Amino acid sequence: MGLMALSRLMSMRRDRRHRKIKSRSMSIASAAKRKGSPGRQVDNPRGRKRRRYSVPDLPKDIWHDILSLLPLTDAARAGCVSQTFRSSWRSHPNLTLSMETLRLDGHTCREDKLGRIFTNRVDHIMRKHSGGVKTFKLHYCGSFFDSSYLNRWLEIAVTPGIEEVILSMPAGCNTVNYDFPCSVLLNGSGNSIRHLNLDRCAFHPTAGLGCLTRLHLYQVHITGDELGHLLSNSLAMEELNLNRCDKIICLKIPSLLHRLNCLTVFRCTALEVIENKAPNVCAVHIDGALEKLPVGDLLQVKELQMLHVDESNLVHYARSKLPFIMPNLEFLSVCSAEEMFSTPLLAVKLLYLKNLQIFLDDGQLGGFSPAYDYFSLAYFLDACPVLENFILGVLQTRVKHELISAGDSSMRRIPGHQYRNMKNVSIMGFCSAKSMVELTCHILENATSLECLMLDTVYDNREDTDGCCVKGSSGECRPIGRSMIMHAHKGLWAIEKYVAEKVPSTAKLNVKKLCSRCHKIK
Template sequence: MLLSERCHGSIQYLHLANLDLHPTFQLGLRTLKTLHLYNVHITGGELGCLLSHSFALAHLRLQYCHDIIRLEIPCLLQRLRFLEVLECSLEVLEINAPNISRFRLMDFNVQLSFGKSRKMKNLMLNNSCGISYAIDNLPSCAPKVETLTIHSSYEIINAPVTSSKFRHLKILIIYLLGLHSHRDYDYLSLVSLFDASPLLERFVLFVSPVQSKYDWFEGDLSSLRQMSEHRHHNLKNVKISGFCPQKSMVELARHILENATSLECLTLDTTPISYRCSGDILARKCPPLETAYIRDAYKSILAVRTYIEGKVNSTVKLNLLGPCSRCYAL
């Protein structure tokens, strides 16, 4: 009733939550610029009806809208720049709005089609096998992406080698999360993403503590693999959070130091925490961390000093982060 009475008004921002919404006719929301739906019971077809005349829409956010199984973002939304689809139980998402530059997807096993949307520059994917999906699909369907964030709960295979290129990608952030991640994931295989991204400047890898169940590398340096033919001329800043001396992760860190010719800073954080205290006794503390992880972090520091530190040249700053001595006392 509220929408039908005001549909010819000047609504620019609309946030609806925890309700049923079943429009049966086209609504004249011609001035609407931002639409947020949170836990709204609406189907994909009904949402299309709602948006059919929303030509000014610039930001669409859908969260916990579980009745939407198939969704098409139509090409008539010429001004849509930012699309967020978060935990909506989608099966199929087709994006035809041509001018989207930012897209966040937090859902699992969604069949994606970018159609006419070719200007996307900032893309966040949350999916199982997200790394493999990105390598296989994004260079062709999102060729202009500059910042790519991947949340992957499970990687069945290592990052595949590809001949396709992310020709504009400058920032790559990967989160490997979840209880079912592959125990023996080959982190060195991520070099294929570097090879596919000639302009890459910044790389961040976050590995959850559950993902880090591994066999410690304690062996001869000559047994470590090298990929000297792979050079990364623009990579300047790298951070690995949750670093552990699993063999392929040690190989990845050494590869970056040997082959990123413009590298300025390498940060290896041996803890899996997302933030740290400031050191001020009155400030917030670091998040809780189990004793076993604290002990593992100290072992990881020793591994960095043994296998990696000697590869750092004078032009590179190595930040080696361990457990906070104020918050984590063994």
């Protein structure tokens, strides 16, 4: 019975396979009869047969929709091989024009020549484009600049229906004096813009943008009155980001902006006062202490980022002041140029803080005081009973603190501390300073829910690209001083000697290795 069943099964499979082959052959034959179909053989004058392929006969609107889903470079490639694709990519709704998308990132010619090549390519694309742009991103490059070209590109791109405009001018040359032509936003052309991002230009708006939800300005020449007029007539605004806008003295945010929830103000050197009347701002990113630039009702703020490359003791300020003025914080990120005072022990807590990031940089004001105690950060952690994620980044060219020695067994402990909700801890710039080793061991002993501890002995405030060290454009590690390399190796020794054995079995220890080529001790 078994042999008969197997024989019957093999016969059924052969019949099924035969039917599939026959059906496929009939389909190919039928397709070959249609003009321009894939697989059709065509005789050429030299007697050789070649295949001619064409795309399926679909309505043009469908091809436009398909091409709109492709990145610009892929759509352009498709346009090189098909007349149908060519007409479609010229109406591509998402234009991102940069060195990378135009394949100029590998050119080694002079900057002025590179700028002319870039301008000619962009101009060719924009002249051929049929309109209907949804997203226009232009990252200008090179020292050659002619405002008439840029004005014409914006007139083509900014039409009714456009949703996003990003214009980034190159640093240097004369582009900082470029006046963004606000006339292109009139007559309904700018009413659909939801995201406007301008870098290194002048912007003097005379009207609001009714659908604008995000406004990002970097090194833009705009006065407080001009910005206030724009904001007063852009009632859909949700996010305002100002960075290095040095013409703004007074920033007035009207109460009509009920949707505004995120305010970012960095390095606006002339800014003296912020009058924020928007009722629902819950995320604030600002440089320096809040007393200098009050940002409105602080009780509802749930996210705060304080960054200042020239101001010291921001961590001490955050621990001693924020529980009183921002008691509802859930996310806090502090970057301080230096810390001269250890974190104080206070009874008041941040009851809702779940994410804490502390970045310390000794490269601006002369470095940390040797008396600064990393272990005192335990008092900050204890003030956050629901804290889940803690990141500490320390950039120091020289470690001035007492270093832990091979036979040192006198570790400080603070009885009563319990970090029951802490799951993830990252320490970048880990070194063999005794107080830092003590802090790490203290966390391991008291974080009962810890899932992951990440330790990196090299930290330079830049993005880690490959898991072992920070790379430059050449593929090599960005250079760091010999002293930092030596302390990185000592940090690895301290991890192996004092930290690794304290990691509980329920948690994962992730130690980022040093680059064997670039981080050798010579």
